[in-house]
Amino acid sequence: MSATKPAPELSVLREPLREVGGEQVLSGLTAALSWLEANQQEINDLNVFPVPDGDTGSNMYLTLRSAVEEAGDAPAPAAVDSVLAAAAHGSLMGARGNSGVILSQILRGFAQGVAQRPRVDAGGVALALNEASAVAYRAVMKPTEGTILTVIRDAAAAAKSAAAETDDIRVVLDRVVTEAHAAVGRTIDQLQVLRDANVVDAGGFGLAVILEGFARAVAASAGPASTPQVISRPGEPALRLPPKPGDMAATGSAEPRRGAAAVAPRDQGWGYCTEFLINGPDLDVEALRTELGALGESALVVGDPALVRVHIHTGDPASVIAAASSRGRMSKLKVEDMSAQHHEVLDRADAVEAEAGAADVETADTQPRPNAKEHPAAASKAIGIVSVAPGDGFREILESLGADSIVSGGQTMNPSIEDLLIGVQTANAERVILLPNNGNVILTAEQVDPLAEGCEVRVVPTRNLPQGISALLAFDPEASIDDNCERMVAAIASVRAVEVTHAVRDSNVNGHDIKVGDVIAVVDDEITQVGNDYLEVIETVLAAQTPAPELVTVYRGEDVSADDAEALVEALHGTHQGTEFELHDGGQEHYPYVLSLE
Amino acid sequence: MIHLVTDSTADISPSDAKALGVNVVPLVVRFGDEQFRDGVDIDPDAFYAKLEHTGVHPRTSQPSPEVFAALFRTLLSDPSDHIVGLHISSKLSGTLQAARLAAQEVDAERIHLIDTESVSGGLQLLVRAALDDITAGDDAATVAAKAEQRRARVSILVLLDTLAYLHRGGRIGRAQSFVGGLLNVKPLLAVRDGEVAPIARPRSRAKGIELIVDGVRECAPLHSLAAFHAAAPAAMQELLGRLAGAAPGVTMIQGRIGPVVGAYSGPGGVGVACLASG
Numbered sequence: 036m037s038a039t040k041p042a043p044e045l046s047v048l049r050e051p052l053r054e055v056g057g058e059q060v061l062s063g064l065t066a067a068l069s070w071l072e073a074n075q076q077e078i079n080d081l082n083v084f085p086v087p088d089g090d091t092g093s094n095m096y097l098t099l100r101s102a103v104e105e106a107g108d109a110p111a112p113a114a115v116d117s118v119l120a121a122a123a124h125g126s127l128m129g130a131r132g133n134s135g136v137i138l139s140q141i142l143r144g145f146a147q148g149v150a151q152r153p154r155v156d157a158g159g160v161a162l163a164l165n166e167a168s169a170v171a172y173r174a175v176m177k178p179t180e181g182t183i184l185t186v187i188r189d190a191a192a193a194a195k196s197a198a199a200e201t202d203d204i205r206v207v208l209d210r211v212v213t214e215a216h217a218a219v220g221r222t223i224d225q226l227q228v229l230r231d232a233n234v235v236d237a238g239g240f241g242l243a244v245i246l247e248g249f250a251r252a253v254a255a256s257a258g259p260a261s262t263p264q265v266i267s268r269p270g271e272p273a274l275r276l277p278p279k280p281g282d283m284a285a286t287g288s289a290e291p292r293r294g295a296a297a298v299a300p301r302d303q304g305w306g307y308c309t310e311f312l313i314n315g316p317d318l319d320v321e322a323l324r325t326e327l328g329a330l331g332e333s334a335l336v337v338g339d340p341a342l343v344r345v346h347i348h349t350g351d352p353a354s355v356i357a358a359a360s361s362r363g364r365m366s367k368l369k370v371e372d373m374s375a376q377h378h379e380v381l382d383r384a385d386a387v388e389a390e391a392g393a394a395d396v397e398t399a400d401t402q403p404r405p406n407a408k409e410h411p412a413a414a415s416k417a418i419g420i421v422s423v424a425p426g427d428g429f430r431e432i433l434e435s436l437g438a439d440s441i442v443s444g445g446q447t448m449n450p451s452i453e454d455l456l457i458g459v460q461t462a463n464a465e466r467v468i469l470l471p472n473n474g475n476v477i478l479t480a481e482q483v484d485p486l487a488e489g490c491e492v493r494v495v496p497t498r499n500l501p502q503g504i505s506a507l508l509a510f511d512p513e514a515s516i517d518d519n520c521e522r523m524v525a526a527i528a529s530v531r532a533v534e535v536t537h538a539v540r541d542s543n544v545n546g547h548d549i550k551v552g553d554v555i556a557v558v559d560d561e562i563t564q565v566g567n568d569y570l571e572v573i574e575t576v577l578a579a580q581t582p583a584p585e586l587v588t589v590y591r592g593e594d595v596s597a598d599d600a601e602a603l604v605e606a607l608h609g610t611h612q613g614t615e616f617e618l619h620d621g622g623q624e625h626y627p628y629v630l631s632l633e
Numbered sequence: 634m635i636h637l638v639t640d641s642t643a644d645i646s647p648s649d650a651k652a653l654g655v656n657v658v659p660l661v662v663r664f665g666d667e668q669f670r671d672g673v674d675i676d677p678d679a680f681y682a683k684l685e686h687t688g689v690h691p692r693t694s695q696p697s698p699e700v701f702a703a704l705f706r707t708l709l710s711d712p713s714d715h716i717v718g719l720h721i722s723s724k725l726s727g728t729l730q731a732a733r734l735a736a737q738e739v740d741a742e743r744i745h746l747i748d749t750e751s752v753s754g755g756l757q758l759l760v761r762a763a764l765d766d767i768t769a770g771d772d773a774a775t776v777a778a779k780a781e782q783r784r785a786r787v788s789i790l791v792l793l794d795t796l797a798y799l800h801r802g803g804r805i806g807r808a809q810s811f812v813g814g815l816l817n818v819k820p821l822l823a824v825r826d827g828e829v830a831p832i833a834r835p836r837s838r839a840k841g842i843e844l845i846v847d848g849v850r851e852c853a854p855l856h857s858l859a860a861f862h863a864a865a866p867a868a869m870q871e872l873l874g875r876l877a878g879a880a881p882g883v884t885m886i887q888g889r890i891g892p893v894v895g896a897y898s899g900p901g902g903v904g905v906a907c908l909a910s911g
Contacts, residue, residue, distance in 0.1 A: 432816060436816065508816075508836065513830070585837040615837065619815065
C-alpha cells in the first residue's frame with residue numbers, strides 16, 4: 036500500500052504546504068477539469084458495453100465543468116468552504132449519467148467536510164475526502180465494488196493514514212493520487228464485466244484523473260517555482276490506459292490554468308442572480324444564449340422554442356430583462372443578490388443531505404415516505420408526468436399519451452439534473468412522476484426531488500422507452516401518486532424491451548464475439564443476439580420468447596426509412612401469425628429499431 | 634298490477650322483453666336523414682352492417698315525452714295499476730328527463746322513475762332484479778326504492794376497440810384526456826356514478842379481457858352477471874372462456890350491445906356488468 040512507498044521526491048524539494056485557501060482549491064478544480072478533458076476520450080473508450088450509450092468521460096467532464104463554472108463565481112473566492120459549496124451546487128445541477136451523479140455527491144461530501152473552514156490543513160483534506168466517500172456511498176442503493184466508489188474510498192483511506200504522518204498537504208495528496216490509481220488498477224479484479232472486457236472501471240479512472248489534476252495544481256500553487264514533471268507517479272495504473280506523464284506538459288495542465296477565463300475572479304461586485312422563463316412560441320434558443328450570455332456570467336439558457344429558462348449572473352439585471360422581454364413573454368422573474376443566494380445554496384445542500392440517506396428506491400418510490408417534504412395541498416395539476424425521450428417520434432407519442440413535459444436525452448446524451456429539474460418545473464404540478472427511460476439516467480432523476488421546491492418528485496425507474504411507455508399507459512389521473520407509482524412499477528414488469536443497434540467497438544460480451552458494426556440486440560439490458568442484419572437478429576430474439584408475445588410494437592429510428600421498417604414488420608408478421616405488430620416512428624438516434632414485447 | 638318500463642339502452646332483445654313482460658321505450662338512432670327506432674326499426678345486425686358500410690357517423694336521440702306519455706296512459710288505464718321506470722343514467726342521456734315530463738303530465742303519483750346511473754347490461758340486470766321483486770309481491774314504491782339502493786352494487790367494465798365513437802358522440806367525459814394517443818390501445822372503461830370513466834389502457838385485447846375478469850372477481854360475491862359484445866363474437870368467446878371459472882354458479886346473461894349504445898361503443902367492444910349480492 037501507499038503508506039509503505041517512499042515519499043515522493045517533490046515533498047523534500049519544497050517547504051511543506053500546510054494550508055490551502057479558496058484560490059488554490061479553485062485552481063485545483065480548474066486543473067482537474069483540464070486534465071479530465073485531456074483524458075476524456077480515453078475514459079469514454081473504457082466503456083465495456085459495445086452499444087452506443089452515455090459516455091462516462093463526457094458525462095464526468097460536463098458535470099465537473101458545471102462545478103468549476105459555479106466555483107468561479109463563489110461569493111467568497113478566498114474561502115475553501117465557499118468555493119467548494121459553489122462547486123458542489125454546480126456539479127449537482129450539471130450532473131449527467133451515473134458517474135456524473137456520483138461525482139457530484141463526492142464533491143458535495145467534500146464540501147460538507149470543509150464546511151465553516153475558510154482554510155484547510157492536511158487533516159482537513161483527509162476529513163473532507165472521507166466525508167466525500169461516505170456521501171457518495173450513501174447516494175447509491177447497492178454500492179458496487181470495483182467502481183468509482185471503491186476508488187474514492189481507498190483514496191480517502193490513504194489520505195487519512197498520510198495525514199496521521201505528515202502535515203504537508205502535498206504529501207497527502209500525492210498518496211491520494213497514488214492510491215487512487217492503484218485502486219483503479221484493482222477494479223479489473225473486482226467486477227466480472229471489467230475482467231471479461233479486460234478494462235479498468237471508467238468512472239474510477241475518471242476520478243483518479245480528477246484527483247491527479249487537482250493534486251498537481253495544489254502542489255504547484257505555493258512555494259518556490261519547480262518543474263512539475265518531477266512529480267512522481269508511482270503505482271501501476273490502468274491496464275488499457277498507459278498513463279502518459281508527458282501529456283501533462285503537452286496539454287499545459289502541468290501549469291494549471293489558474294484564473295482561466297471561465298473562472299475569472301469577480302471584478303464588479305457580486306452581482307445579481309437573475310432567473311426567468313421566456314414563453315414562445317418561436318424562440319431561437321441559440322440566439323438567446325448568445326445575446327443574453329454576453330450580458331453576464333454563468334449564463335444558462337436552456338429550453339425549446341416554446342419555453343426557455345434563463346439563469347444568469349449579471350451586474351445589470353435591467354438590461355438582461357429588457358433584452359429578454361423583447362423576445363417573448365417573461366414569467367417567474369427572480370432577481371437575487373448573490374450573497375443571499377449563497378445562503379440558499381447551503382440550505383439546499385442540507386436538504387439534499389436529509390434525503391441522501393433514503394433507503395432502497397424501489398420501495399421508496401412506491402411507498403409513502405413519512406419524512407417527505409411538506410407540500411401544499413392546493414394543486415395546479417394533481418400529478419404531472421415528466422419523461423425523458425430521444426427523438427421527435429417518441430416525444431410525440433409520450434405527449435399524446437399524457438406526458439406533461441419531455442426532457443430531451445437518452446442513450447448518448449444523458450440529461451443533467453438541471454435539465455430534469457427544468458422539465459419538472461415546466462410540468463407545473465404539485466407532484467411529478469419522473470420517467471428516466473434509461474438505466475444511466477435513473478440515478479440523475481433521483482437527485483431531482485430535493486431540488487424541486489414545492490413539488491414532490493417520484494422516480495419510476497424505467498430503464499428504456501418501452502418501459503416508460505408502459506408506465507405512462509398505466510397512469511390513472513384519478514388515483515393517488517402512491518397508487519400510480521405502484522401501477523407503473525407493475526406495468527414495467529409486463530413489457531420486454533428489445534433495442535437493436537450496431538456495435539461501436541469490438542468486444543466479447545455474454546460469450547458473443549462482437550465486431551464493430553455488428554447488429555446487436557439488447558434485450559432488457561443484456562446483449563442476447565449478434566448478427567448481420569436487423570430482420571435476422573429480431574427474428575431470433577422473437578423466436579426465443581415463450582410464450583410468444585401478443586403484441587410487438589416496433590419503433591423505427593431516425594436512420595431507418597418508413598419503407599424499410601414496413602418491410603421488416605411485414606416479414607415478421609409472416610412468421611409470427613399469432614402476434615399483433617404495430618409500427619411507429621420513434622425518431623431515436625443510433626438505435627435503428629426499438630421493440631416493445633407484451 | 635305493477636308495470637315495469639325501461640328503455641332500449643338496456644339491450645334487452647325483443648323476444649326477452651316479451652318473455653319478461655317488460656315495456657321497452659326505444660331511443661332513436663339516425664344515419665344522416667334516416668332515422669330508426671332502436672330495436673323496432675333496426676336490429677344489431679342491420680345497425681353494425683350499416684355502421685360499417687355507410688361513411689356517416691350515427692347520431693342518437695332520446696324518446697320524446699309524447700312516446701312516454703302515450704305508453705304511460707295505456708299502462709295506467711286501470712286505476713289500481715302502477716309503473717316503475719328504470720332508465721339509462723341521466724348523465725348519458727336525456728331519456729329519464731323525457732320520462733319525467735311525461736309522468737308529470739300523466740300521473741306522477743303512480744309513476745316511480747329511477748335513474749339507474751347505468752346502461753346496457755348493468756341496466757338490464759337492475760330491470761331483471763326489479764322484476765323478481767315484483768314477482769315476490771313488493772309494491773311499486775318498494776320495487777323502486779330497492780332498485781335505487783341496488784344501483785350502487787352494479788359494476789360495468791367494457792373494453793373497446795377504439796375510443797373514436799365515444800369521442801365523436803361526446804360521451805367520453807373524463808376519459809378524453811386519458812386515452813387516445815398515437816399508440817393503439819384498447820381502452821378499458823367503467824361506468825361510475827353514471828358516467829363513463831377510464832380504467833386502464835391495455836395494449837392488447839387479451840390483456841384487456843384479463844383485466845375485465847379480474848374486475849369480475851373483485852365484485853364477488855355476485856348476484857348476477859351479464860356479458861355483452863358489439864359485433865365482436867370472437868372477443869365474446871374469449872371473454873366467456875375466461876369468465877367460466879371466475880363466477881361459478883352465478884346466473885349469467887349473454888347479449889349484444891344494441892344500436893344506440895353501439896353508436897358510442899363502436900364495433901369490437903366487449904364487456905360485462907356485475908350485480909354484487911346485497
